[in-house]
Amino acid sequence: MEEILDSFLDFLVVERGLSNNTVISYKNDLNQFINFLKNGGVNTFNEVNRANIISYLLFLQRKKRASSSILRSLAAIKTFYHFLLRERIIKEDPTFNLDTPKLERKLPRVLTVEEVEKLLASPDKEDLWGLRDRTMLELLYATGIRVSELISLKVEDVNLEMGYLKCMGKGSKERIIPIGSVAISFLNLYINEIRKKILKDKECNYLFFNHQGKSLTRQGFWKIIKKYARKANIKKEITPHTLRHSFATHLLENGADLRSVQEMLGHSDISTTQIYTHLTKSKIREVYDRTHPRA
Template identity: 35%
Template structure:
């Protein structure tokens, strides 16, 4: 039985390794997605080995459904189940196209509905209080203000912000060049307060931290290297904690806030989609629900019969 399990594991591991090479070379998926998919498939081939499946061709719909049912029984979240279903579908499609499966069983799998919780966001007043009262003394103070201003002004992801080079910011046009997911490039407007904060950082903050190894990075860590996303997250949490009565948010919370305030201010969905770098308009539509929920809260609090409204 042990020899049989080793054969199964090796056969499926070869197929998964080939799929990983395909994802890297042809689909240009992010490192995070690649790790998640390969981790999901490693769990799948372990399950297949336990029930004696010996070849990739043994991955039929019954086995796949049984594996997903086991994930559900183990308490996996709907988001995890949806991702694992997507990983399996992509894998079986690859096997089918490569001739290792006569039919594609992934087509018969249902998609678990992901729970879309409304993200926490700042109000306009909270955002203003956060950015207008920040202590900006010293190089790190100037950097922190520029980081938060840019996150809120542009709605970029924290990884995108940390990837900025000095030349990406065009102060004359009031824009910044953003390299997003999948290597997609977009141009995002930058408001005057954010542009001014970055200029102050470049003039009086960055030179104090820069070293020979700083390169063209726009934002630097305390030792002069390119700012790391983990450090940027700590900055956001620390700075928000200094402001009273403001919910603790991550950089992604500032991205949510930017999107919500754009829509509340009258921006159309397509424009917000372009600013945020969403591949699908469906992702951007989440923020319409955020705005609607905020309006409902205001109505309940302000209207004489608002408590009965839905």
């Protein structure tokens, strides 16, 4: 089973062109599925039936896995079985016409505009590293890019004159995203002055880097944003994606169309973007309840 899984992962890289992070996610989900099967006495993929898959999904629910995690696991299993059928490793696909369970999707936590302003203002602008951090936070909120995309940016990916950046998203898909005037002003200062001073005699192609002059890690950025959330006295739970979620929600609240937001976020499926419309609807309800005389 492990050899077949390795062949599938090679297929994802070579033929589908998926990113390393996505392939690792498939690998982890499918390894958990295989372990579940083996514990149930199923040792070949040909033995798997719909009942096995449904049992696995229920098992994940009992383990209190997030709905998004369960849906992702099912998507991985479906893609894997399509591959097995195509390669004639199996004769029948047990996932055929298997309905996706209607699981409640957890809405992402977002900041208010006022909370975003407090967070962005928290780095010390008198400190060179503080200016680096302010530039990163401004850029995240201005563009909605993922943290993994932020730390992968190169200097040449930013066009200050035209006011946009290009980044490589999931599945090696490149997209162009506009940058607002405030983020451009910080980027201009950072790239032309601050970056050279803190880099000193070190060389680094990445736009942002750590104290060793190497590219930032997700964990490194996670510590940075948590530090500034505490400093800004924000009580909400902050994640590396909080500014991305806030970016999308604030755009939709102010009249942006869903397709444009989908394009900027780099979502392949608009249903992923639609989760933010639930947030804006709840905001409308809140305003209505607070302001209408007969609410």
